[in-house]
Amino acid sequence: MGDDKEWFCNKVEELQRSLYLLSYSILRNNEDACDAVQEAIWRAYENLDTLRDQDKLKPWLLKILSNVSLGMLRSRRGELSLDEFPDEPVSDASVDINTRMSLWDAVEKLDPAYREVVVLYYYEQFSVKEISRIMDIRPDTVKKRLSRSREKLKNLLDNSRDKETGNI
Amino acid sequence: MNSFDRKLRRLAKEEYPEIPGKFSDAVNQVLSALPEQKRRRPSFWRKPALITLQVFAVLAAAILILPNLSPGIAHALGDIPILGDFIRVITIRNYSYEDEYHKLDAQIPSVDMGGDAAAEINDDVDKLTETIISKFQEDMTSIGDSGHTYLSIDYEVVTDDQDWFTLKLQVYQGSGSSSVTYKYYHIDKSTGNIIELSDLFENDDYIDTISSYILEQMIAEMEEDPQKSYWVDSQYEDWNFSTISPDQNFYFNSSGEMVIVFDEYEVAPGYMGTPEFAIPFITRDSLGI
Numbered sequence: 471m472g473d474d475k476e477w478f479c480n481k482v483e484e485l486q487r488s489l490y491l492l493s494y495s496i497l498r499n500n501e502d503a504c505d506a507v508q509e510a511i512w513r514a515y516e517n518l519d520t521l522r523d524q525d526k527l528k529p530w531l532l533k534i535l536s537n538v539s540l541g542m543l544r545s546r547r548g549e550l551s552l553d554e555f556p557d558e559p560v561s562d563a564s565v566d567i568n569t570r571m572s573l574w575d576a577v578e579k580l581d582p583a584y585r586e587v588v589v590l591y592y593y594e595q596f597s598v599k600e601i602s603r604i605m606d607i608r609p610d611t612v613k614k615r616l617s618r619s620r621e622k623l624k625n626l627l628d629n630s631r632d633k634e635t636g637n638i
Numbered sequence: 639m640n641s642f643d644r645k646l647r648r649l650a651k652e653e654y655p656e657i658p659g660k661f662s663d664a665v666n667q668v669l670s671a672l673p674e675q676k677r678r679r680p681s682f683w684r685k686p687a688l689i690t691l692q693v694f695a696v697l698a699a700a701i702l703i704l705p706n707l708s709p710g711i712a713h714a715l716g717d718i719p720i721l722g723d724f725i726r727v728i729t730i731r732n733y734s735y736e737d738e739y740h741k742l743d744a745q746i747p748s749v750d751m752g753g754d755a756a757a758e759i760n761d762d763v764d765k766l767t768e769t770i771i772s773k774f775q776e777d778m779t780s781i782g783d784s785g786h787t788y789l790s791i792d793y794e795v796v797t798d799d800q801d802w803f804t805l806k807l808q809v810y811q812g813s814g815s816s817s818v819t820y821k822y823y824h825i826d827k828s829t830g831n832i833i834e835l836s837d838l839f840e841n842d843d844y845i846d847t848i849s850s851y852i853l854e855q856m857i858a859e860m861e862e863d864p865q866k867s868y869w870v871d872s873q874y875e876d877w878n879f880s881t882i883s884p885d886q887n888f889y890f891n892s893s894g895e896m897v898i899v900f901d902e903y904e905v906a907p908g909y910m911g912t913p914e915f916a917i918p919f920i921t922r923d924s925l926g927i
Contacts, residue, residue: 475672475673475674478672479669479672482665482669483665483666483669486657486661486662486665487654487657489665490657490658490661491654491655500658500660500661503661504660504661504664505664505907505908505909507661507664507665507668508664508665508667508668509903509907509908511665511668511669511672512668512672513877515672541867541907542907542909545864545865545866545867545907545909572649572653573646573649573650573653574653574655592646592647592649592650593650593654595647620642620643620646623646624642
């Protein structure tokens, strides 16, 4: 079991960035993301014997984290489903119009349900099928969300580029 | 859309966001707090932050050495008057340390009363607090200037009357995220004995009775206020509240009602704090205290 702990700790350290990005993409608050990740790590460790394939630790841990983060978000906002959450108000305050908007700046402007698929697909490079398992939603829904996310991201990044080049 | 898709993948790789330092601290804390042997979480010291129960087991009688800290005797005589049957509690040691990254403020109580009960409580408080402070010092050394740590230990005399005495030990830990843990000590003055929850009842029926009532209260609170959340129907069954434990933290409120206290993360997410449930049908009167 000691070896298991060492293996688990090493793996979790390697996955830190992914854990942060996913949790933050759902909660958009550093403190909450820290709490959610701590909770998820603890839960994962406690249930480590249910992980049959060690190579699947990353998607398994991200799935636990996604659930924990959504649970926190729901209790923070009431029992709405993720799709029902209102759009975050779009603000350009954090982006200097003289510099190109980074992809992450644009991702932050998406709705929570879109942010999560974008993080898993583009940043973590999971397949649609894997994302559907992590998020517990149908592959079609993942595709739909990805497609809408792409459109929104394209608009956001294009507008930013236009502003940068003065083509408004 | 394919070329834009490729562009997004490239940008995601090139512009992967930075992780805040505090986040790495939080991850490292929880990893260092994981038990060597995977097991159910201990009923006391449940928070996966800095301290875990297994540390108690390895506690040797080693003398606490805290270079750079300033242990001193602080007799808080002015705070607690000596009144006939009342039990005096003094701050036997006071540790304080502060630099740019780390802060420690610990008031260690001592129950100033003859007899085995006081000696046992004082011994337990000493071991517990020494362990926590030692761990703080280890963390402080290993974290250095790459993160922040905070530890505060304090106490409160919750009840002290002719028949009953309750001391509450409070531990606040902060680093990345914070945690609060309490431990209650009780003395039945009519017998001079230390009392745990199970000592108050003749058989084990109280466990189901109190647990069922608390479960109802949890559900009712969540229905009334959607912001509240207790683990009652989590998909992780191990996490769901089932029953209180025979040594569950409790105290009697000013109305004499028993109040059951849970540690942070014991029955609810961290933002719910340390949930408390008054049990109106179990009172000092009904228990003959």
